[in-house]
Amino acid sequence: MSDPTMPALQAHDLDGLRRFLAIRSHTEALAAPLSAEDQTVQSMADTSPTKWHLAHTTWFFETFVLRPHAGGYEVFDPAYEYLFNSYYEAVGPRHPRPQRGLITRPGIDEVMAYRRHVTDAMTAFLSVGNASNAGDIVELGLQHEQQHQELILMDIKHALSLNPIKPAYRAPSGRTGEARALAWREFEPGLVEVGHDGRGFAFDNEGPRHRTWLDAFALALRPVNCSEFLGFIEDGGYRRPEFWLSAGWDCVGQRGWQAPLYWEPHDGTWMIYTLSGLEPLDPMRPVCHVSAFEAAAFAKWAGKRLPREAEWEVGAPMLDGLGEVWEWTASPYVAYPGYREPPGAIGEYNGKFMANQMVLRGGCAVTPRGHVRPTYRNFFPPDARWMFGGIRLAEDLQ
Incomplete structure (x- = not known):
């Protein structure tokens, strides 16, 4: 976690709020090229559907920031506590990891509505004076979401690779390696x-x-x-x-x-x-x-x-x-x-x-x-x- 001497994300820190919104938006941008079918598939037990990553990173902020720290926050859907918990035994039971691809409902539209609900609540929370007491957990949530941005690409690459037509997630980069002797x-x-x-x-x-x-x-x-x-x-x-x-x-x-x-x-x-x-x-x-x-x-x-x-x-x-x-x-x-x-x-x-x-x-x-x-x-x-x-x-x- 962050060191106690490190300044936490402060309520009056507009740059911090912009960073929060930018990280949330980037996660959604990574999912944007994918169809609803792409986002629901789970290619093996070690991977997770894109839709699940979108929901789980939202669940993290709802569970560890908004519910304990934001007075008056209304939970989007109580069923999501079970569906989108990853491995936090102290929070409660959760849907089995190998079966995340079987969660066809909620669909993409509902998951995105969930993200908007939590992002809006977090924006309000970070804009008021009492948000500073949760700065460390907010920062952890942002770092956690960035970890899942990488997982989204790792996991969808595996899923798309199993499709016989070998679809591309993105255009070729045109990047080539350099010829360097091993020193x-x-x-x-x-x-x-x-x-x-x-x-x-x-x-x-x-x-x-x-x-x-x-x-x-x-x-x-x-x-x-x-x-x-x-x-x-x-x-x-x-x-x-x-x-x-x-x-x-x-x-x-x-x-x-x-x-x-x-x-x-x-x-x-x-x-x-x-x-x-x-x-x-x-x-x-x-x-x-x-x-x-x-x-x-x-x-x-x-x-x-x-x-x-x-x-x-x-x-x-x-x-x-x-x-x-x-x-x-x-x-x-x-x-x-x-x-x-x-x-x-x-x-x-x-x-x-x-x-x-x-x-x-x-x-x-x-x-x-x-x-x-x-x-x-x-x-x-x-x-x-x-x-x-x-x-x-x-x-x-x-």
């Missing part, structure tokens, strides 16, 4: 400080700041590109168990992995499904949509390893390609020394997931820019591929 930055051994320093917003899992020892290591200055990963494929990387963790090798066999998610062979060449539809593989772009198992297997094949998250954070200011793909680390997602979950339901935001997940760092092409910072700790299970996960290599130095 390295070396770091001396030493005691370092990592974690958020309390200045500006941070999620609770980014702190507390603490010291840790690092032996000498080196980091690649850019992420692994598609051409390099193609070399792994062509060398039989998905057929050679010596490169794989046991659980990863099980995934290869059980799920038939032969390449990163969204890679498709066509007439002897590789095509990749993107948010702009099916495109030829760009060998210089960072490889994307690989699991932690694939990242670790590639690193072992290359004679390297994945960075530990403290190494990545120390090296981040000197690295290239940050914010292109989320970069898997070798670190499990666990609490920092001295970490304490915030009290109440908000304590369920990050801490309860600190098991069986791996840390990713850096951000990706669809990450809100304010979330691309060295201390941000993203986390997913090691077999996850639909998020924009990529690879940066590390190695030990003598």
Whole structure:
């Protein structure tokens, strides 16, 4: 959460109100190119329909800001407390996550009416003097909505990729990768400080700041590109168990992995499904949509390893390609020394997931820019591929 010394969003802060409205509008702009059918579909248990994201981010402000802090607020529909709760056990029961795509009603029009109702109430709330006592939770709500903006694009990409006609969400960007040799930055051994320093917003899992020892290591200055990963494929990387963790090798066999998610062979060449539809593989772009198992297997094949998250954070200011793909680390997602979950339901935001997940760092092409910072700790299970996960290599130095 934000540090107590950080100024909360104040009632008289017109810039803060404009930011609130801009973030809410941007979420709706992301959904605008999608049909009602697009927004209702759920392609697997790990994803959510766009319509659900629109409603859940609204539920957050209604549940944690308006209901406890805005006197006289009228709940839009009591049934939404059950339908659009994500995982907050302290708030009450919720609709099962794998069945969110079955919520055909309320429809898009009703969900948008819900958004307008809550946005109007929040606008009024933020425009009066007593709004400052909820500034921290409002800020968390805004950061939370931006996280869901990224999830909207991750999830709809997966859904559209399963459509045989391979529809595009948006026009091609025309962006191509740069041909850069793989260079390295070396770091001396030493005691370092990592974690958020309390200045500006941070999620609770980014702190507390603490010291840790690092032996000498080196980091690649850019992420692994598609051409390099193609070399792994062509060398039989998905057929050679010596490169794989046991659980990863099980995934290869059980799920038939032969390449990163969204890679498709066509007439002897590789095509990749993107948010702009099916495109030829760009060998210089960072490889994307690989699991932690694939990242670790590639690193072992290359004679390297994945960075530990403290190494990545120390090296981040000197690295290239940050914010292109989320970069898997070798670190499990666990609490920092001295970490304490915030009290109440908000304590369920990050801490309860600190098991069986791996840390990713850096951000990706669809990450809100304010979330691309060295201390941000993203986390997913090691077999996850639909998020924009990529690879940066590390190695030990003598």
